[in-house]
Amino acid sequence: MATTTAGADRRTPAVQFERLSLRGVTRAYGRNPPALRDFDLELGRGDFVALLGPSGCGKSTALACLAGLQPLTRGSIWLDGERIDTRPAEKRGFGMVFQNYALFPHLSVQKNVEFGLAMRRVPRRPRQERASAALRTVRLEEHVGKLPSQLSGGQQQRVAIARALAIEPEVVLMDEPLSNLDAALRIEMRTEIKRIYQERGLTVLYVTHDQEEALSLATRLVVLRKGRLEQSGTPQEVYANPLSAYVAGFMGYRNLFPARCLASGPDRAVTVAAFGKSLSGTLISGSGLSDGAGVTVAIRPEDLVITADAHADAVTALAEVVEYHGRELSVQARTADGGVLHLTTDQPVAAGSTLALTARADRVLVYQGGLDRDELASEAGTR
């Protein structure tokens, strides 16, 4: 295995990279439309970038291309000045955490974590010490002798993280690492990942379909759609200003519905017709909307407000389903013309009662064009 030793220099942890760049990365499977198309991404040292999108948007493909598990159809990947997409996976030195953990079932926890170090010909003593340190980081030091199958799902994921960290990789790649855990454990591990990220000063590329995970972990968010980059920015930017209805759907704008433009004014103020009423909103995408043009309206459940005085502009809707969420109620209401609205409120609402709903114009986001609901439905819509 001369190749392993030859690559060792390039993988020494002391190497501090500045920038990892994906340029025009395209990956096509056979004759199908490319899973990833002309994808550009820049990762600086210390970034935590989340790739967000529904299944099939190309996010896992991007990760696999970066890890070297899949060849590129076009494009290149650069680590500072060096082109790395031609290197095999074993010479890229990225740590990867897999959705199904991919722990070696025949090796003990300790041996699993030591594996990457053994591949780097680290002598036994320092190898054991570094593996132990990695296991301490994920708080699993008392389980070192066990086989992976003797651990719970959360513990297995910790081992997977420790194994990726032990090689002190330049970049850690995480492919939906929490999606196989139950809800409580998912939140716990999420905090754990953030803690490790902060403590170790890691650079992370994190793939998820869960907006909450992406928002809470990432320093930068990249939303993908059908293999293309749809929007990127800090979590705050993307959360507050989704540039398309698609992104809005991911960022908790649960009310997404088609409407017609009635009039557009200065400062991107628009009036749209929906549910037989006229709604004041803010135009986000598109310009020079003609009257009657088709638009998509996005409103968060918490921005729909129940008003006492049922003035002319308020949308009236019948509360159909009321869910108790502790501090607030989550209500599904149906308008007279059959549209469904979701809102959260701290006021008492009884199922079957009629509600008058309004929203501030700056919280009603209007996007030009229609919406492909199926794209979002798969995963984001259900959350």
Next chain:
Amino acid sequence: MTQNPATQNTAAQNPAAEPRAGEPAGRRPLRHRLAERGIDWSLLLLGPALAVIAGLFLYPFVYGLGISFQPQAGGGALANYKSFFSDPYQAGSILKTLRLALPVAFLSVGLAAPLAYRCRRDFRGRKVVTLTVMLPITFGGILIAQGMPRVFSPVGWLNLGLRALGLPQADLIYNYQGTFIAALLTSLPLSFLMMMGFFGGIDRSLEHAAATLGAGRAARFWRIILPLAAPGILTAFMLALVESFAIFPSAILVGQPDNQTHVLTIPIYQAASQNSDYTMASAIAVVLTAIELLILGLVVFVRGRLFRGPATAGKG
């Protein structure tokens, strides 16, 4: 997850131990008690196969074992065994069988393993390769043994081809080599078929994980794939061994008259058909079985010491 403490707890607090208030006192219904021991009507599914095995295998086997100790020519219970082991030509067939079966089993596993390893992932022409390897099974051993004398004869295409190239002639029929080839061609597809299943059961993400950790192709194979496939490889080895242990048609058709191919099945056949001495035939068959069981026992022992869990990557 058998080690899950939660499941152990529920098992420990056996609900059968304490009848709750309100339930009728006394024993629980018979159906529940039987169900707890896994006894229900579905056990009847075992019936037909067990009947066939008992009637058509177990009885003849025990019968054969019995008559092997009742020699036709008299001379005590062990006379057949004594005469077999005291005749160097007959007893020598044990070694000849081993000399044939062991290398065949090793080689067929050795050839099938890399093939099966690669064939679990798709590539252009994979179906053709798979089909070609499997073809000998569909032919059966006799057809191969029948065809070989023609293909490999001094005027067959192989030797004609070799002659045209000015190379020495290949002597591949009516000898050890011929029997070896015939045996290999029958056991190779079986080994391949079995190992496809075993390699296919190894999650691809394990290899991916090993690669991202710095393991090259060779390291991935030796440290991940091979240890996880080893139980399967040993099973395939056992099958190939059993298969070539009982080789008979090809030993006759392409082996004789070479002394080296006088494998155990031939004296059995001779004793039973030519000398009409079934007790002797049974005795040699018992010897054959005992040797096979010895080797299989050894392999099973080795396999038991390997990691036997599922080669999956974890949850999901």
